[in-house]
Amino acid sequence: MLTVDNRTRQNWANVEVWLNTHYRMQFRDIPAGGRMQAPLDFFVAGFGQHFSFNKQQVRDLRLTAKLPDGTTFESKKQFELDGLDSVLRDMAKKK
Numbered sequence: 001m002l003t004v005d006n007r008t009r010q011n012w013a014n015v016e017v018w019l020n021t022h023y024r025m026q027f028r029d030i031p032a033g034g035r036m037q038a039p040l041d042f043f044v045a046g047f048g049q050h051f052s053f054n055k056q057q058v059r060d061l062r063l064t065a066k067l068p069d070g071t072t073f074e075s076k077k078q079f080e081l082d083g084l085d086s087v088l089r090d091m092a093k094k095k
Contacts, residue, residue: 003037004063006030012065012073019043020060023051030065 002019004027006012015027015036023043027036040058043051061077 001037001039002061003035004030005035006032008032008073010067010073012067015063015065017043018060018062019051019058020056021062022046023049 002017002025004015004017009032011032012030013028015030017025017027017038019025019040022045024045025038025043030036040053041050045051059079061079063073063075065073067073
């Protein structure tokens with residue numbers, strides 16, 4: 001389940017959330033202080049493929065929305081390294 005929490009004092013319109021740069025979900029708006037939730041398998045790629053949480057990892061998550069003044073709000077989730085990425089990084093540091 002993905003939860004989008006608008007903790008700002010501005011309404012967001014035309015909200016798009018991108019998962020792993022291929023899968024998209026849209027919300028018409030999320031009011032200031034509001035929250036929207038969606039199961040990850042609701043995210044759809046360009047040719048209709050649904051995201052499969054059982055087979056894929058979430059590695060990239062981005063949100064864009066229009067603010068009341070017409071500017072675009074953008075947010076990108078920062079992920080920490082996991083799995084082999086973290087092991088290889090730690091090994092490189094030791095050299």
